[in-house]
Amino acid sequence: MAAEENATGATLNIHPMDQFQVYSLFGDGPVHWYTPTNVTLWLFIAIVAIVLLMVIATRGRNVVPSRGQSVAELIYSFVRGMIVDITGEAGLKYFPYIMTLFLLILFTNVLGLLPYSFTVTSHIAVTGVLAMAVFMAVTLLGFVLNGTKFLKIFWISEAPLVLRPILAMIEIISYFVRPVSHSVRLAGNMMAGHAVIKVFAGFAAMLAATTPLGVGLVAPIVAIMAMYGLELLVVVIQAYVFTILTCVYLKDALHPGH
Amino acid sequence: MALEGDIAQMGALIGAGLACTGMGGAAIGVGNVVGNYLSGALRNPAAANGQMATMFIGIAFAEALGIFSFLVALLLMFAQGF
16 A cells, blocks of 8 residues: 555655564565564564673672662562562462563563664564463463362352353453453554654654755654653553563462452 | 545545544543542552552553554554455
């Protein structure tokens, strides 16, 4: 659609979705599952950044932490506090998984805000795998730890007996929608936010060309700065929300029937 | 703009625009959650910090439905079967 409108020339020429294209890093060949693409590159950069922060910066293990070490300790205690608050001490066994999820999502989100970068988490394929992994892990864990008692989360014993089958149906549907909403929330937020910034950038390019001396440029640039600040908040909150929902789902598996 | 495309595409694009009204619902939902949190927090500031996580979970649930409408709009625009 967008490509056809190019022919009209002077009209709005904005391609906010182009930044989400996956392409091969070497050559123009088709993208197979083993092809190194920009997704691979930015995942790799995120992992290098995580290793730099969590391994290299904390190598000294000083009593008085350096700047990098205090950031790493802040993230660690933040995630630990989140798990203890929601699942209780029993959830600390699964700390490594939740910490990994949080770090991966946080770093890929924040790195995606760099100009010319690629937001790995803006693709439903990536977040879908993360959310399905959480869903399957939690379901398996629930059955392994509680046996058939895990099914109690669908059978709400506080409700009147007549209502229980109806509530059970609603609970079952909402249980299976979880991975969908879990993944779509993250991917949708990332995609929408970045597309908005690109749309304003398109306004800036247009106004720079059409106003005298490009004075019209000021308004969209101020708007981009404001949106960028908002996006910085959103990417961190979305990483937090993904992790905290993982904790909430984990709580269901650890203590069903509450 | 020149007349091109067919009526099915027109319907899909109008539908994509209409799907954006879902954002309003999400906005009301998120506003409700935060507003009620704030009014509760101002009455009892000591309990406010403990409920911060609950507030974010509430925001996430309210907002997910708005994101679904965005998803419907995207599907209508880019993934139509005709």
